[in-house]
Amino acid sequence: MARYTGPRDKVSRRFGVELFGPSKSFARRPFPPGQHGVRAGRKKKSDYGVMLAEKQKLRFQYGVLEGQFRKYYEEASRRRGITGEILLQLLELRLDNVVYRLGFANTRSAARQLVSHGHVTVNGRKVNVASFSCSPGDVIAVASKAASQTLVTRYADLTQTVVVPDWMECDKDKFTGKISRVPTKEEIAPIVNEQLIVELYSR
Incomplete structure (x- = not known):
């Protein structure tokens, strides 16, 4: 597209x-x-x-x-x-944006590329559609394959100071995150x- x-x-x-x-x-x-x-x-x-x-x-x-x-x-x-x-x-719950908010990529376009190239999973299943709509309770993770882990590790060096929003949980060591709830307008800013x-x- x-x-x-x-x-x-x-x-x-x-x-x-x-x-x-x-x-x-x-x-x-x-x-x-x-x-x-x-x-x-x-x-x-x-x-x-x-x-x-x-x-x-x-x-x-x-x-x-x-x-x-x-x-x-x-x-x-x-x-x-x-x-x-x-x-x-x-818009905020799009998968590419969630990956960006978790700090797995330094820009939304980079996050979109991560998703479309199959480096991201949702609830244990690979999802390569950037517009995938996430929901509270969904667990987003970087795929376990070495190429995915290496790529996101490089991005992690650029996003060390990124603050993960309160409506999400993130384990930056394991490259996993979870959506706790739908964000409010104030949190989206x-x-x-x-x-x-x-x-x-x-x-």
Whole structure:
């Protein structure tokens, strides 16, 4: 399936937030790319433009395609509760994101690659679908084969300071983790106003 592989720093600069992790380029030039980037950053957006930008930021952050994102929204709108918060929870419980949150990879794209290459198991069974939806009680682990253990050990050196969220348990020595419960909005700490995304799809 096609996935965005273009310049990431430009996307982060366009939206004014580090969507793919810390970036030296963003730190040096925290304004939109292009010849008129500085002035473009001061230009006022329409209400629709603001809502669209929030949706795009969340989509790029989790590495989700447009069609996939709409399906997540439709699923969130069917469930009982606050649609925006449920949308965030659905995205946060994607297997690639869980692997990233556990510190088994230093970026979501690296976590996605770990999953798709068969280096991760869920409840003892290999799962190679990055969008697999995890649930409370699921045990996520790095496969026991040497190649998987070696690869994640390299990532572990880059994620030593990563704090595992309270809604998960993690044994970094054994490369295993468990989802204790569904995360709250405060624990997810979204970089967007999810209510604007709901309003966008409700138009």
